Amino acid sequence: MNPARTMNPIAWWNNPWRPPRFLVAITVGYLVWSLLPVVIAIAYSFNDGKSRTTWQGFSFRWYWGDQTLSVWHNDALHTALLQTLKLGVLATLITVPLGTLFAIGIDRWRGRLPAGANFLMLLSFVLPEVLLAVALLFVITTVAVPVQLGTTAQVIGLVTFQVSYPAVLVRARLATIGPQYEEAAMDLGASPLGALRRILLPMLMPAVFASTVLVFADVIDDFVLVRYLSGGASTEPVSVKIYNTARAAPTPALNALATLLLVAALTAVVIGFLVYRRMTRGDATADRGIGGFTGEA
Incomplete structure (x- = not known):
């Protein structure tokens, strides 16, 4: 078994053989910066209102609910x-x-x-x-x-x-x-x-x-x-x-x-x-x- 998989987060962070902290920070920062806009865009596809910046409730309106503007119609x-x-x-x-x-x-x-x-x-x-x-x-x-x-x-x-x-x-x-x-x-x-x-x-x-x-x-x-x-x-x-x-x-x-x-x-x-x-x-x-x-x- 790989010891890194069973190591708790604190022990892993203090482990001298782990990747350098700044490389981990750069990797995590890049992933967040890349994926966060995509997640936000996906989230607002379920918005109940017409706004793409203000959350107005969860709905499938824009997939098939709206009879004229949804993707389905x-x-x-x-x-x-x-x-x-x-x-x-x-x-x-x-x-x-x-x-x-x-x-x-x-x-x-x-x-x-x-x-x-x-x-x-x-x-x-x-x-x-x-x-x-x-x-x-x-x-x-x-x-x-x-x-x-x-x-x-x-x-x-x-x-x-x-x-x-x-x-x-x-x-x-x-x-x-x-x-x-x-x-x-x-x-x-x-x-x-x-x-x-x-x-x-x-x-x-x-x-x-x-x-x-x-x-x-x-x-x-x-x-x-x-x-x-x-x-x-x-x-x-x-x-x-x-x-x-x-x-x-x-x-x-x-x-x-x-x-x-x-x-x-x-x-x-x-x-x-x-x-x-x-x-x-x-x-x-x-x-x-x-x-x-x-x-x-």
Whole structure:
């Protein structure tokens, strides 16, 4: 048993082997500063009145109680929520297979060309999102391409920006696995494609699944790309809808909408992490902690 878990708080505070006090204070202060505004915003989504600063009682009015302004009854909020989920599903379904294939190809390919492609992939990983959004907006509105602003443009932008995430996660998993399993399968008579399909891909599934969850959670929270590439009110997701209406006498319905989006993202990540741990049970090559799930291992 870990002695730190059974140590009382006073003894832990006086323990010379504990982390320095100022580091603990900085960590706690950062967490409070980061989470307190979110907690306040969520709390006022349950406010009974229209104020977002004065508490007037607990109620589910802004979720479904109000017959015109609640999230359940407001058509504009419905449209934004559905657009967010649509973009999340479409972008994830396209991004994860592309990123997985890209990672496998770069891992197998040797030479200057794949090194350049790998550099471009990493460049897109750190490329400022606003720069990519402005560039895509310029291409779509200036160059003669068969794409209009709206859902299609938003999906293209999100896939372009997100494809590096599954590529990095899958490549990290490939480095952990190594080539020996495929080589053993081919020594036993499997074709290269058969070894890839029956040996490598099942071993990559934890990284692929983690990529799917993280990309979906990131896409539904995106703001810059989807705002620049939006084609009007009908293609505005939740993030853009909140931004556009936050300064025009907003009601706590916006808090409720943001809370639902937060719950969806957290639910996806929690379910993904639990499934990831189940998929990697008994796998000695995988880090089953949160670091492995996010690709930091």
